Amino acid sequence: MQFGENNTPFGEAEFAARQAAAREAMRREGFDAILLCDPANMNYLTGYDGWSFYVHQAVILALELDSPLWIGRNQDVNGARLTTILSDENILGYADDHVQSLVKHPMQVMAAALRERGLAKARIGVEADCYYYTARADAVLKEELPEAEIVDAGILVNWLRSVKSEAEIALMREAARITERIIEAAVEAMADGVRQCDVAAIIQATGTRGIPGEGGYGGDYPAIVPLMPNGVGTSCPHITWRDEPFSAGTATTIEIAGVRHRYHVPISRTVFLGTPPKKMLEAADIMAEGIEAGLSVARPGATAHDVWHAWNSTIERHGIVKESRCGYSIGLNYPPDWGERTLSIRKGDETVLKPNMTIHFMPGLWMDDWGMEISEPIRISSNGSETFCAFSRELFVK
Amino acid sequence: MQFGENNTPFGEAEFAARQAAAREAMRREGFDAILLCDPANMNYLTGYDGWSFYVHQAVILALELDSPLWIGRNQDVNGARLTTILSDENILGYADDHVQSLVKHPMQVMAAALRERGLAKARIGVEADCYYYTARADAVLKEELPEAEIVDAGILVNWLRSVKSEAEIALMREAARITERIIEAAVEAMADGVRQCDVAAIIQATGTRGIPGEGGYGGDYPAIVPLMPNGVGTSCPHITWRDEPFSAGTATTIEIAGVRHRYHVPISRTVFLGTPPKKMLEAADIMAEGIEAGLSVARPGATAHDVWHAWNSTIERHGIVKESRCGYSIGLNYPPDWGERTLSIRKGDETVLKPNMTIHFMPGLWMDDWGMEISEPIRISSNGSETFCAFSRELFVK
Numbered sequence: 001m002q003f004g005e006n007n008t009p010f011g012e013a014e015f016a017a018r019q020a021a022a023r024e025a026m027r028r029e030g031f032d033a034i035l036l037c038d039p040a041n042m043n044y045l046t047g048y049d050g051w052s053f054y055v056h057q058a059v060i061l062a063l064e065l066d067s068p069l070w071i072g073r074n075q076d077v078n079g080a081r082l083t084t085i086l087s088d089e090n091i092l093g094y095a096d097d098h099v100q101s102l103v104k105h106p107m108q109v110m111a112a113a114l115r116e117r118g119l120a121k122a123r124i125g126v127e128a129d130c131y132y133y134t135a136r137a138d139a140v141l142k143e144e145l146p147e148a149e150i151v152d153a154g155i156l157v158n159w160l161r162s163v164k165s166e167a168e169i170a171l172m173r174e175a176a177r178i179t180e181r182i183i184e185a186a187v188e189a190m191a192d193g194v195r196q197c198d199v200a201a202i203i204q205a206t207g208t209r210g211i212p213g214e215g216g217y218g219g220d221y222p223a224i225v226p227l228m229p230n231g232v233g234t235s236c237p238h239i240t241w242r243d244e245p246f247s248a249g250t251a252t253t254i255e256i257a258g259v260r261h262r263y264h265v266p267i268s269r270t271v272f273l274g275t276p277p278k279k280m281l282e283a284a285d286i287m288a289e290g291i292e293a294g295l296s297v298a299r300p301g302a303t304a305h306d307v308w309h310a311w312n313s314t315i316e317r318h319g320i321v322k323e324s325r326c327g328y329s330i331g332l333n334y335p336p337d338w339g340e341r342t343l344s345i346r347k348g349d350e351t352v353l354k355p356n357m358t359i360h361f362m363p364g365l366w367m368d369d370w371g372m373e374i375s376e377p378i379r380i381s382s383n384g385s386e387t388f389c390a391f392s393r394e395l396f397v398k
Numbered sequence: 399m400q401f402g403e404n405n406t407p408f409g410e411a412e413f414a415a416r417q418a419a420a421r422e423a424m425r426r427e428g429f430d431a432i433l434l435c436d437p438a439n440m441n442y443l444t445g446y447d448g449w450s451f452y453v454h455q456a457v458i459l460a461l462e463l464d465s466p467l468w469i470g471r472n473q474d475v476n477g478a479r480l481t482t483i484l485s486d487e488n489i490l491g492y493a494d495d496h497v498q499s500l501v502k503h504p505m506q507v508m509a510a511a512l513r514e515r516g517l518a519k520a521r522i523g524v525e526a527d528c529y530y531y532t533a534r535a536d537a538v539l540k541e542e543l544p545e546a547e548i549v550d551a552g553i554l555v556n557w558l559r560s561v562k563s564e565a566e567i568a569l570m571r572e573a574a575r576i577t578e579r580i581i582e583a584a585v586e587a588m589a590d591g592v593r594q595c596d597v598a599a600i601i602q603a604t605g606t607r608g609i610p611g612e613g614g615y616g617g618d619y620p621a622i623v624p625l626m627p628n629g630v631g632t633s634c635p636h637i638t639w640r641d642e643p644f645s646a647g648t649a650t651t652i653e654i655a656g657v658r659h660r661y662h663v664p665i666s667r668t669v670f671l672g673t674p675p676k677k678m679l680e681a682a683d684i685m686a687e688g689i690e691a692g693l694s695v696a697r698p699g700a701t702a703h704d705v706w707h708a709w710n711s712t713i714e715r716h717g718i719v720k721e722s723r724c725g726y727s728i729g730l731n732y733p734p735d736w737g738e739r740t741l742s743i744r745k746g747d748e749t750v751l752k753p754n755m756t757i758h759f760m761p762g763l764w765m766d767d768w769g770m771e772i773s774e775p776i777r778i779s780s781n782g783s784e785t786f787c788a789f790s791r792e793l794f795v796k
């Protein structure tokens with residue numbers, strides 16, 4: 001089955017390279033097979049794209065098998081045929097009475113598929129701290145495969161995703177054009193008396209519409225909805241919109257992402273309606289200085305810690321002490337997070353930066369009853385770093 | 399800390415009643431404490447609302463403690479203060495170096511909180527098959543509390559949510575007005591040559607804007623993005639939008655939800671551009687008949703199975719055999735699912751319907767290379783059922 005010419009935005013060679021890298025990592029770590037429930041990892045190795053991760057599903061990659069297997073709900077089998085590079089015999093469905101049942105569990109079907117392929121005694125890596133690989137899923141898999149060695153493979157495939165191919169970077173550059181349009185539309189729409197939900201509606205519509213007209217392209221859904229805490233809410237980054245209108249004398253932090261074929265380029269900015277207090281203007285200057293300091297050290301060979309240190313020593317010089325991380329790897333993802341859960345820009349993260357790592361450098365200040373966010377999505381280049389977006393780093397005052 | 403007059407859309411009495419019901423269920427099942435990671439259950443007992451479920455967090459309810467505890471990331475503590483009914487001493491944060499770390503785990507902090515409250519040897523219920531309660535979370539909790547008995551509480555709190563209060567029904571009625579606006583806007587916007595992403599943008603903006611003007615109210619984000627498979631994609635329910643324009647001679651199934659303060663009222667409809675094939679017109683008639691049959695038996699005292707049977711015997715009479723469930727409990731939720739994971743309208747589900755149960759009666763036909771969806775969100779009333787929305791059940795032909 002096919003949608004038009006191609007089911008995925010990538011060619012067969014790209015998937016072959018990804019699978020080869022995964023096999024190499026499996027050999028290094030001594031896995032006969034890995035069972036992946038992270039929708040981003042499932043997509044990465046096969047192309048699978050659908051909002052079906054609310055039921056159990058997995059991609060299994062085994063050293064002894066030529067092709068990955070996709071296993072999911074029967075009614076999603078056609079979705080797998082339409083969006084993956086897999087041939088039909090490698091797409092398996094389970095009956096609907098396994099869905100949210102207290103009697104049957106989809107992991108019984110996964111275990112049977114592994115047994116049938118001679119993997120009953122295999123060493124199988126699972127993603128033990130991944131949303132969608134639940135405690136129960138793990139227990140059922142272990143019950144069903146008593147002779148297998150089922151161990152935590154951690155974020156083995158996430159790490160492969162951390163360095164992007166040129167094709168992935170091209171999609172992220174397309175996403176970045178959408179990001180710029182969204183943040184521009186959001187800043188423009190915010191005004192005293194405008195309901196918060198109306199600005200959220202503009203943000204979502206702009207992101208999904210993407211680039212209109214000749215040569216344009218559509219946007220995809222972000223793995224996180226628009227975050228836009230207002231007033232005292234800015235003291236916390238993860239509050240969504242409310243009915244109430246924005247009012248003069250309050251700040252709003254906006255965090256959004258443009259998305260292209262599941263590839264995210266997030267950004268955040270802060271808007272103040274009216275005359276901002278002196279502490280916010282000062283904080284904006286400090287953040288701009290800290291971002292410049294971080295960007296100036298972000299290059300191949302530097303560590304994530306080094307970038308954090310450049311940011312942190314800048315703000316400390318101004319008397320601000322923050323414990324939170326100020327960035328993370330970005331790219332392909334699904335709800336609930338557009339971060340890749342690999343490198344973090346924080347104290348002690350000794351990940352060495354490489355060309356085509358992509359990072360949301362996201363220094364936020366969340367204080368007692370106010371906060372500020374100004375961030376940059378960046379790509380590590382051959383000798384430094386470049387920002388994906390071109391958008392003023394100021395505190396927007398309206 | 400407060401947002402305006404109230405942090406939550408419900409009064410203290412509503413939360414007291416919910417907590418009392420949870421305590422009763424705990425006593426019945428022999429739990430000293432329950433640790434809830436399902437964001438909907440966390441919201442249900444405390445009001446907590448924020449997009450922070452991509453990191454580990456929990457609400458703990460213990461028979462010996464007067465108030466629930468909220469435990470999450472330090473930077474989300476202010477969000478908990480702003481959106482819950484909890485007092486500050488019952489809101490605990492963990493340091494940021496626990497976030498997506500390979501060294502520290504947030505469940506260590508949860509375990510410490512339980513130990514400090516004399517619960518080191520308690521019988522503690524966890525939500526073992528809930529997204530966001532990972533295999534690793536379970537392993538760490540058990541490591542940290544070797545003397546506790548940590549057992550699967552299943553969907554104990556989900557079941558409490560299955561019967562709505564009048565205040566919850568009032569929110570769902572508000573959500574239903576948004577649902578009608580969305581589906582109307584979607585059907586209107588679909589036309590030959592219009593990009594799929596542009597219709598998705600209209601759907602999202604309409605839902606988030608909610609009801610404009612005097613007496614209006616905003617919409618909240620749905621737990622599932624607009625599903626709108628087109629053409630051969632209609633053979634699978636969970637495909638999202640693409641860049642391509644809709645074209646004459648193809649069908650599209652649309653599934654969306656209006657949402658008010660996290661309460662969902664989903665609906666689905668099918669649109670055909672051009673002259674539909676006879677099989678689709680016939681299928682639409684059969685579905686309308688099957689929906690009427692199901693609704694006519696949906697009443698207090700009937701079982702979920704009875705509703706399925708009424709639907710299924712109708713379609714079987716017309717020679718159609720389907721295995722999938724045709725409905726599920728709906729209400730308060732977060733991504734990735736607006737279904738409550740309790741009752742399903744399917745064969746063998748002997749859940750007895752009660753007044754104010756709310757259900758997405760969602761009979762879909764997903765065939766080899768085409769499909770159709772026409773659904774109704776319903777409330778079980780005192781002596782029958784009522785639909786939340788008023789929207790024609792036809793196959794829309796444009």
